[in-house]
Amino acid sequence: MIILKAAVLAVLRERGQHARADFVDRELPDRIDSSVHGGLLATLHLDPVALAESDPV
Numbered sequence: 236m237i238i239l240k241a242a243v244l245a246v247l248r249e250r251g252q253h254a255r256a257d258f259v260d261r262e263l264p265d266r267i268d269s270s271v272h273g274g275l276l277a278t279l280h281l282d283p284v285a286l287a288e289s290d291p292v
Contacts, residue, residue: 236269238276238286243267246281255279 240263247256259279269276269283276283 236283236287238267238269238283240265240267242286243276243279243281246286247279252279 243259244256247259263272
């Protein structure tokens, strides 16, 4: 499943996790593959399905 980095950044910033958002912004591509980066998403307590549903594309 492909997730837009912008969706991840928005959730992290809404939570006030700006340092984590900055890390994700530096380290991950604009289109995040959950099969490759699923561990990081889990560590950040992010649900790929919920993020994909919020993706307007």
